[in-house]
Amino acid sequence: MATTVTTPTQGRRKTPTRHEGPAGRRPRPNWLGAILGIVWLVIVIVPVYWIVITSFKTQANYYAMNPLKPPPEPTFANYQLVIHSGFPRYFLNSVIVTAGTIVPAVLVSFMAAYAIVRGAGRTLRVMNGIFLGGLAIPLQATIIPVYLIIIRLHLYDTLLAMILPSIAFAIPLSVLVLTNFVRDVPRELFESMRVDGASEWTTLWRLAFPLTRPALVTVAIYNGLAVWNAFLLPLILTQSTEKRTLPLAVWSFQSQYGVNVPAVLASVVLTTLPILILYAFGRRQLVSGLTAGFSK
Amino acid sequence: MSTARPSTAPAGASLAGRSGSVTWMALPAMVIFTAFGVIPLLGVLGLSFTSWDGIGVIHFTGLRSWRAELANPGLPHAIFVTFKIMILSWLVQTPLSILIGVFLAGHQRYRNWLAVLYFIPLLLSSAAIAVAYKALLDPNFGLGAGLHIGWLSQDWLGRGGLAVAVVIFIVSWQFIPFHSLIYQGAARQIPRTMYEAAEIDGAGRIRAFWSITLPQLKNTVIASSTLMVVGSLTFFDLIFILTAGGPGDATRVLALSMYKTGFQANLMGLASVIAVILVLFGVGLALLLRRIGGGANTQSTLEGG
Numbered sequence: 019m020a021t022t023v024t025t026p027t028q029g030r031r032k033t034p035t036r037h038e039g040p041a042g043r044r045p046r047p048n049w050l051g052a053i054l055g056i057v058w059l060v061i062v063i064v065p066v067y068w069i070v071i072t073s074f075k076t077q078a079n080y081y082a083m084n085p086l087k088p089p090p091e092p093t094f095a096n097y098q099l100v101i102h103s104g105f106p107r108y109f110l111n112s113v114i115v116t117a118g119t120i121v122p123a124v125l126v127s128f129m130a131a132y133a134i135v136r137g138a139g140r141t142l143r144v145m146n147g148i149f150l151g152g153l154a155i156p157l158q159a160t161i162i163p164v165y166l167i168i169i170r171l172h173l174y175d176t177l178l179a180m181i182l183p184s185i186a187f188a189i190p191l192s193v194l195v196l197t198n199f200v201r202d203v204p205r206e207l208f209e210s211m212r213v214d215g216a217s218e219w220t221t222l223w224r225l226a227f228p229l230t231r232p233a234l235v236t237v238a239i240y241n242g243l244a245v246w247n248a249f250l251l252p253l254i255l256t257q258s259t260e261k262r263t264l265p266l267a268v269w270s271f272q273s274q275y276g277v278n279v280p281a282v283l284a285s286v287v288l289t290t291l292p293i294l295i296l297y298a299f300g301r302r303q304l305v306s307g308l309t310a311g312f313s314k
Numbered sequence: 315m316s317t318a319r320p321s322t323a324p325a326g327a328s329l330a331g332r333s334g335s336v337t338w339m340a341l342p343a344m345v346i347f348t349a350f351g352v353i354p355l356l357g358v359l360g361l362s363f364t365s366w367d368g369i370g371v372i373h374f375t376g377l378r379s380w381r382a383e384l385a386n387p388g389l390p391h392a393i394f395v396t397f398k399i400m401i402l403s404w405l406v407q408t409p410l411s412i413l414i415g416v417f418l419a420g421h422q423r424y425r426n427w428l429a430v431l432y433f434i435p436l437l438l439s440s441a442a443i444a445v446a447y448k449a450l451l452d453p454n455f456g457l458g459a460g461l462h463i464g465w466l467s468q469d470w471l472g473r474g475g476l477a478v479a480v481v482i483f484i485v486s487w488q489f490i491p492f493h494s495l496i497y498q499g500a501a502r503q504i505p506r507t508m509y510e511a512a513e514i515d516g517a518g519r520i521r522a523f524w525s526i527t528l529p530q531l532k533n534t535v536i537a538s539s540t541l542m543v544v545g546s547l548t549f550f551d552l553i554f555i556l557t558a559g560g561p562g563d564a565t566r567v568l569a570l571s572m573y574k575t576g577f578q579a580n581l582m583g584l585a586s587v588i589a590v591i592l593v594l595f596g597v598g599l600a601l602l603l604r605r606i607g608g609g610a611n612t613q614s615t616l617e618g619g
Contacts, residue, residue, distance in 0.1 A: 048417060048420065048519065051413065051416070051417035051420075052417070054410075054413055054414065054417065055414060055417050055418070055425070055428055058410070058414055058432070058490070059428055059431060059432070061487065062431060062432055062434065062435060062487065062491065063431060063434075065446065065447070065450060065487070066434055066435075068450060068457060069446050069450075072449075080455070081455060083460075084460060084461065085456075085457050085460035085461060086457075086460075086461065122346075125342075126342040126343040126346060127343055129339040129340065129342060129343065130339065130340040130342075130343035130344070132336065132339055133336040133337060133338075133339035133340040134340065136336050137335070137336040137337050137339075137340075139337065141337050142336075142337050142340060145340050145344050148344070148347070148348075148352065149343070149347065151597075152347065152351055153540075153544070153600070154540075154544060154596055154597050154599075154600030154601070155355065155544075155593055155596050155597060156544060156545075156547040156548045156569075156592050156593065156595075156596045157351060157548075158548045158550060158569060158592075159358065159547075159548075159569075159572070159589040159590075159592040159593045159596070160350075160351065160354035160355050160357070160358050160589065160593075161354075161572075161589070162354075162357075162358055162361055162572075162576055162582055162585055162586050162589060163353070163354035163355075163357030163358050163360075163361060164350060164354045165368075166357065166361070167349075167350070167353070167354065167357075182346070182349075182350055183350045185346050185350070186346050186347050186349065186350030186351045187350075187351070189343050189346065189347045189351070190347070190351075193343065218335060218336045218339070222339065243436070243437070246439070247438075247439030247440065247441070247442075248439075249439065249440060249441045249550070249551035249554075250550055250551065250573075254577060264439070265439040265440075265441035265442065265551070266441070268439070268441050268442050268445055269441050269445065269555055271445075272445050272448075272555075279449045279455070282445055282449065283446060283449065286438070286442040286445060286446050289439065289442055290437055290438050290439075290442060293437045294434075294437055297433070297437055301430065301433070305429070305433070305495055306499075
């Protein structure tokens with residue numbers, strides 16, 4: 019898997035000898051590590067497995083059966099109930115808020131990262147310092163003024179109310195990760211673009227953008243995940259049922275269905291399913307990008 | 315967007331090259347971050363000197379909110395709970411993340427499959443995790459009761475100490491996968507030759523781990539710990555849904571106090587004081603970790619240099 023990581027970051031490493039030697043090269047197998055790895059796998063997987071099989075049980079089965087046994091006759095009734103309780107609406111809201119956040123967030127962060135790498139001067143240094151400062155600050159602590167601003171802008175209880183702060187919250191980490199990657203674009207390529215008479219704007223889109231694409235995708239997925247799963251912003255900045263996003267919906271299903279645990283868990287599965295599908299496609303990108311972005 | 319428009323570059327760009335001619339490109343990000351990050355950050359300090367019910371007029375009341383909140387016996391308790399959960403979850407997560415990450419850095423195929431499955435908890439929202447664990451841990455109908463395992467069918471969320479332990483367990487369940495992947499990436503960057511040299515010198519696996527792997531992972535430990543510690547200040551969704559701060563105030567962390575004070579009791583001034591305290595803790599901890607990491611090295615970790 020790691021051998022396919024072709025981010026510019028890899029090229030900069032002083033140790034291009036990626037240890038892809040024969041797997042059995044180490045003299046002794048790492049039993050301790052393997053046992054820990056398997057134990058952790060069980061801890062991770064058992065609750066996930068339990069959530070999935072329980073969501074297919076009837077309530078009677080849920081109370082009577084061994085909780086770790088799959089139901090003899092899986093029922094889709096729980097899923098039908100959740101889908102008829104407004105799930106499509108909440109799903110659409112989540113899609114709009116997530117897409118409406120990550121596209122602008124990634125574009126402005128990328129432009130900022132490019133400026134920070136290519137530019138000079140006090141203004142840019144100060145701006146970079148401010149972005150980096152955002153990493154140390156728990157931005158949720160600024161939620162009260164954000165609420166005030168959203169009310170004053172007459173955006174309360176709209177989808178835009180969640181999108182604008184989400185973009186801002188995504189910027190610090192995006193700029194940090196993208197700066198690392200733009201910095202790895204060889205200087206000579208920039209020079210040759212300049213010799214060809216290209217403006218910085220052209221260089222940004224024609225040279226840096228394609229070369230940084232893996233990192234852009236990584237940042238988009240990472241932020242998308244955070245926005246898709248966000249709870250505090252929707253809780254505070256919206257009110258009406260029609261503006262709910264999925265995490266808020268799961269929470270409200272819990273009080274709505276009360277003891278109908280299988281239905282609540284069906285809503286958990288349904289809200290996670292889209293992300294799981296995306297993960298199946300973008301996993302390599304996400305994992306390699308994240309590890310390269312953080313482990314410097 | 316990809317069409318080239320050379321005319322948008324300010325005049326003089328071609329002359330000087332990098333003489334700050336690209337500064338404007340950082341402006342869109344700066345404007346949004348200022349509007350919904352920097353201004354609220356200053357605003358929360360401002361609001362801490364006011365009284366506001368969340369709807370009506372904002373009144374300047376000077377230090378009254380600060381005096382009231384600092385005299386509130388609930389505050390030291392919330393700070394204590396916040397740090398208890400932060401430190402204990404760091405102590406659980408960091409060693410396990412390092413061990414799992416280093417183990418995953420090996421190249422057998424099954425380790426890749428393990429890494430795939432490990433990532434799943436990160437895809438679930440904290441809200442979904444909280445809702446699911448609440449059902450799973452139910453003392454009457456949860457997993458433990460269903461399997462008739464005595465110690466598993468306790469009243470997990472009904473007793474203070476247990477509830478804190480449950481929060482730490484769930485947080486670890488959710489985030490160890492992420493941090494172990496960071497360590498996996500870092501461990502793979504350690505030059506193979508160092509291990510070969512150690513092997514020639516007769517060092518065993520454990521010795522090599524202590525003398526090579528851990529020191530080489532130092533920067534990663536700092537970066538991962540910073541994310542973990544600053545992130546733990548914002549644990550809200552999980553605790554809000556799982557225990558709502560209870561039983562009693564056993565899991566009432568600062569972020570939850572802020573929400574309850576501001577948005578349930580409508581005391582925005584007092585809630586802003588708590589928010590300012592949260593910000594101070596976040597900045598203080600980040601600076602502290604930077605110092606521990608030792609100057610220049612950490613700089614490159616945090617600033618991407």
